Amino acid sequence: MSEPVPIVHVVDDDASFLVALARLLKAAGYSVQTYASAVDFLAQLGEGAGCVVTDLRMPGMDGLDLQQALMRAANVLPVVFLTGEGDIPTTVRAMRQGAEDFLTKRAPKEDLLAAVDRAIARDARRRAEDARLRALRARFVNLTNRELVVLRHVVQGRLNKQIAIVLGVSERTVKLHRTAITSKLGVRSVAELTRLAQAAGLFDGTPDELP
Amino acid sequence: MNWMTITWPMVAAACLTLGLIELSIGLSHHPRAPRLLFALSAFTVACVSGLELALMRTDVFAEWWLFTRFLDTAVGIMLVTLMAFIWVYLRTGRKWLALAVPCLYVMGLAFDFLPWAPPGSGMTYQSFSGFRLVETFGGASFYVAEGIPNPWNVFPYLAVLAQIAFVADASAKLRRSTGERRATVVGGAIVFFFLCGGLQAALVDTGVLDTPYMISWAYLPVLVAMSIELNADVLAGARLAGVLQERERHMDLACSAADLGMWTWDIGRDSIWASRRARELFGYSASESIDRARFFRSVHPEDREVTDRAIEEMLARDMGYEAEYRVLLPDGRTRWMAARGQIERDGSGKPKLLRGVVLDISARRGTELELQQLRSQLAHASRVSMMGQFASALSHELSQPLGAILRNAEAAELFLEHDPPDIEEVRVILADIRHDDQRAGSVIDRLRALLKRRNFAPRALSVSDELANVAALARSDSSSRKVRLEIDAAPDLPAVMCDPVHLQQVLLNLIINAMDAAESVQAARRRVTVRARSRGASEIEVAVSDSGPGIPPESLGRLFEPFFSTKADGMGIGLSISRTLIEAQGGRIWAENNAGEGATFRFTLPLAESAKPS
Known part of the structure; x- marks a missing residue:
C-alpha cells in the first residue's frame, strides 16, 4: 500500500466561494474535495488523511456541529474554520473543541495555506503516532495472558519473589515467564521493557492496586 | 278753466308719461317691439284725449270737422297699435281676428275721407245739423255736435268687438297653456275697459248720452294695466338683481373670509375667468387673459403631469375636479394650491364649463412637509438601528x-506562474470574479438604499419584488439562527402605492421580530412565513407569521405604542414606526395570535391607481 495523498475537504454552502477556494488550494498543489454541506461531507467521510476547511456559518448543520460530529467519527480530521467575521464567543468555543485554526474568509493566502499545512501535518503526526502505537502493540500480541500479567507486575517494578507470592507460583516459573517476554519482545533490560510498555500505552488508565 | 279742461289734459299727460317711460326702456332693452308699440299706443291715446278736449270746446264747424276726422284716425291708430302690442306680447292671438280689426275700422274711417262727400258727412254723421251747449256740474259746459247718424258707423264698433274678441281669446289661450292667473286679470281688465270705451262712444254718437267723448278715459286704465303687465318682468328682474347682489356679497364675504379664489374655465373657448384673489394667488395681472396653456405654465413642472391627469379624468368621467399643485410665482417663489371644481355639461353631455375655487395651502403643506421630514428622520434612525441588529449576518453576506x-x-496568480501560464483557467476565474463583484455590489446597494437618509417618495411598486429584496x-x-424563512407571494399581485424603502423597513422589522420569536423554540420548529395576497379589489395584505410562543394577550393591544416592548433589550420603536409608515401610505397594521402556535402580524397597502380595476 503506497503512502496515501492527504486530501483537503472543503465545506461551504456558498458555491462561488467553494469553487474559488478549491481552485486556490488545487493551484497550490493540494488534492481537494468539495462539499456543499456538512451532511454531504460526513456521508462521504473515509479513512484517508488530510484536513477539513469549513465555513462556520451554514444553514442546517453549521461548522461547530460538523466538528462535534467529526470528533465522534473514526477519522478525526483536523478542522480549519473560515468565517465572515470572527466573533469572540464562537471562536473560543471552536478552539476549545480543538479547532486547528480559525481564519476569516479573507485572511491572507499565506495564513490560509499555512493553516492547511499545519492541519495536514498534525493529521500526519497523529497518523504516524497511531501507526507506531499499532506496531508496538502488535509486538505484544504474541504474549500469552499469563505473560501479560507477569509483565504488568514487572513494569510496576516488583521483584520476582513478590510476583510469585501474588500469583501463587514458584519464583522459578516467574523467571521463565520473564525470559519468554524479553525474548519475544526483543529487549534486554527491565528498563527497556518498561519504556516499551509505556510507549505502547499498555497499562494506561488501569491504576494498580497492590495488596 | 273748469274741471274738464284740467282732467282731460291730465289723462293726456298720464298717457304721455307712460309712453315716454316705455319708449326709453324700449330703446335700450330687448325685446324692443312690445315696448315701442306700447309707447306708440300711449302717445295716440294722449292725442285722442287732446282731440276730445278740443271737440268739446269748439262751436266752429270747420274746426269740428277737422278735429273729428283727426280723432277718428287717432282712435284707429290706437286700436291697431294696441292690437299689435297684444299680438307681439302675448303671441297667442288669432291672426284672422287680428287682421279683422284694422280692416273693419278702415272701412268705417273711409267715410270721413270720401272726396265727393260734403264736409261734415263722415263716419259718424251723414250730415251735420248744429252744435248744442250742454251745462254740467261744477259750472262747466261743453259743446256737442248733432246730426243724422251714419248707418255705416257700425264698422268701427265691429272693429272694437273684434279687438275685444281677440284679447279675450288670446288671454284665455295663454291661461290654458301656462296657467297664469295674471293673463286672465290683465286680459279681463282690457276687455272691460274696451267695452266701456266703445259703449260710451256709441251712446254719444247716437245722441243718447249728453257727454263729450271719453274714449281716452277708458283707454288710460287699459294702458296702466298693460304697463304693469309689461313691467312685471322688469320689476321681478330688479328684485332678483337685488337678491343676486346680496348673494354675491355673501359669496364675496365667504370667499375672502376663507381666502378662496374663484375661477371659471370656459372649455369650448378655452378662456379662464379668475377672481381678483385667484389672480393674486397665481400672480396674474388684473388684465392678463388666461387659458389652459397659460395656467399650465404657472404650475410647477413636477406637478404638471398630476394636474393634467386630474383635469383629463374629470373631463372623461363624471367626477369632481380635485388637485393640489405648486404654482410658480413671477418672483420665483412657489406656492402650494388646492383646487376644487365642478364640471357643467351641455345638453349633449359635452363638458362646457369648469367652475371652482383655489386655496393657498402653503402653510398646511409646510407643516405636512415638516411632519413628513420628521417621520422620515425617525424612520431612518430606526432603520439604522435595525440594520445594526443584524450587522454580523450582513458582514457574512458580504464576506462570501x-x-x-x-x-x-x-x-x-498561481496559474499565471505556471509554465506555460494557464490562460484558459485564468479567463474562467476572471468571469467568476466579475460575478462575485456584482453579488457584493448588490448587497451594498440594498444596504445603501436602506441606510440612506431620504424623503418619503411613494410610487407604484411590486410587493413581490420588495419581498425578494428583503428576503x-x-x-x-x-x-445562522436556524429559522426557516418562507416567502409566499401570490403570482400576479397588482402594484401598490408605497415608498419602497419604507415597505422594506416594515417587512424587515416584522421578519426580524418574527425570527426573534421563533428562536425561542427548538431549532427544528423555528419557522417564519411571509405571505402576500390581494384583499378585496383595492388593497394587498401582507402577513408575517412565526412559530414562536405567541404574544401575551395583555400586550396585544399595546404592541404598536411607542416605547412599548415585550423584549428584554427592545426599545419599543420598531413597531410604532412601522405603524406610522404603513398609515402614511394609507394602510393598516395589526397583530393577532395564531390558532395553533405563534403570532401573525398583518398590514395592508392600497393598490396603485394604475392597478385598480376601472
Missing part, C-alpha cells in the same frame, strides 16, 4: 463574495 474574489485572484438581506441571519 469578497472572499471568493480574493481566493480566485490568488488562484489566478435576500434577511436570509443569512435566518440561517
